[in-house]
Amino acid sequence: MPPPLMVQFRAGDAGPWRIERMLPVTGAALPAATHLAILEGTAPPPPGAAAWSLRGSTGNLRYTHRSEADSLAARQAGLGRPAARCAALIPIRKNAAWWSLAQDERRAILEEESQHIAIGMEYLPAISRRLHHSRELGEPFDFITWFEYAPEHAAAFDEMLRRLRAKPEWGFVEREVDLRLRRLD
Amino acid sequence: MPPPLMVQFRAGDAGPWRIERMLPVTGAALPAATHLAILEGTAPPPPGAAAWSLRGSTGNLRYTHRSEADSLAARQAGLGRPAARCAALIPIRKNAAWWSLAQDERRAILEEESQHIAIGMEYLPAISRRLHHSRELGEPFDFITWFEYAPEHAAAFDEMLRRLRAKPEWGFVEREVDLRLRRLD
Numbered sequence: 001m002p003p004p005l006m007v008q009f010r011a012g013d014a015g016p017w018r019i020e021r022m023l024p025v026t027g028a029a030l031p032a033a034t035h036l037a038i039l040e041g042t043a044p045p046p047p048g049a050a051a052w053s054l055r056g057s058t059g060n061l062r063y064t065h066r067s068e069a070d071s072l073a074a075r076q077a078g079l080g081r082p083a084a085r086c087a088a089l090i091p092i093r094k095n096a097a098w099w100s101l102a103q104d105e106r107r108a109i110l111e112e113e114s115q116h117i118a119i120g121m122e123y124l125p126a127i128s129r130r131l132h133h134s135r136e137l138g139e140p141f142d143f144i145t146w147f148e149y150a151p152e153h154a155a156a157f158d159e160m161l162r163r164l165r166a167k168p169e170w171g172f173v174e175r176e177v178d179l180r181l182r183r184l185d
Numbered sequence: 186m187p188p189p190l191m192v193q194f195r196a197g198d199a200g201p202w203r204i205e206r207m208l209p210v211t212g213a214a215l216p217a218a219t220h221l222a223i224l225e226g227t228a229p230p231p232p233g234a235a236a237w238s239l240r241g242s243t244g245n246l247r248y249t250h251r252s253e254a255d256s257l258a259a260r261q262a263g264l265g266r267p268a269a270r271c272a273a274l275i276p277i278r279k280n281a282a283w284w285s286l287a288q289d290e291r292r293a294i295l296e297e298e299s300q301h302i303a304i305g306m307e308y309l310p311a312i313s314r315r316l317h318h319s320r321e322l323g324e325p326f327d328f329i330t331w332f333e334y335a336p337e338h339a340a341a342f343d344e345m346l347r348r349l350r351a352k353p354e355w356g357f358v359e360r361e362v363d364l365r366l367r368r369l370d
Binding site: 064099101 | 186188189191242244245246247248249250251253254281284285286287288289290292318320321322323
C-alpha cells in the first residue's frame, strides 16, 4: 500500500486524454471541456486555462476485507497499460444519510446487499481502476474513480456500471457524472 | 453527522489555549510554542508567526459499529463546556504496516484486540473528544485528536491514555506527541 497520492483531474483545452462524452447521471454536469490532464503530486499543470479541476487522494482500504483484498491483488492490472486506450472518470457524491451510517451499516450496504467488490472483481483484469477520496478535501464530490480499459472491453465496462447502479448502494448517490475519454498519444 | 470541517491547530505566541507541556511519546517532538489557536473552516489566523500548524478534517465513522455509535451518542458531551478548562492535543502517525491492513484486520486490532472504543466509552461524558483525519491531506500525522476535560478529570484522562497505549493497536504508532493545554479566557 503506497502512501497517499494527491491527484488533480484538470479539464481544459490541453491534456493527453480527449473527453469524448460527458453524461450527468445524477445531478448537475460539469462544465464542457475537450481534454483532461491528470496531475499527480506536485506535477505542473499543462498550459491553458482549466474548465474545471477536481482533486482526490488515494488512500487505505475503507471496506475491503483481507480475503477480498487478496483476490483483487491476484487479479487486478495497474494503470498505464499500452492497450488500455479508453478511460472513464466518474466523480460521485453520496448523501447525508450515507455518511451518517456507522461503519458496519455502510459495509453491509456496499457489499452484502450490493456486491460492489464482487461485481468489480468479475471485470478484472480487463478494467483497471484507481479510487481517490475527496470528501475531506472540501471538494464537490466524495470520490473520483478513474478506470482504464481497452476498446474491446467498453461494452463490459458499461455492463459493470449498469449492474452497480441498480444496487441499493446507488440509492445513496446524490450526484454522479460519467465522462468517457480516449488517450491521444 | 455534520459535513466535514477543516480544522487548523496553530501554535505560536497567541491563542486562547496556553500550552503547559509537550511530551514526545514516540518519535520527534514539535517545535516549542506557548499558545494554541484552533481555526475552524476559513477562520482567520491570530496575529503573530506560527511555530507550527497541523491540519485535519472531521469525517465519518471509520470503525465504529451502529451499537457502539448509539452508546457513544447517548453518553458523550460536546466541546466548549465551561468547566472543561483542560485540553490535550495528540497527533498520531501509524506505520505502513497498519495502512496496508484490510478494513476487517484494522477493526479487529482496534476494537476486538485493543478495546479502543470501549475504553474511551468508560470516560464519557467527562472527557470530550473530536477526531480529525490528516493522512490524505499530506500532513505529517495521520490523525489529530483534541480532548477537553475539567481539571478534576485530569487523572482519569491520564489513566485512559495509559490503558490505550498498552494495547496492541499502539504497536502500530510510529509518531505520537502529547500536548496539554489550559484555556486562558
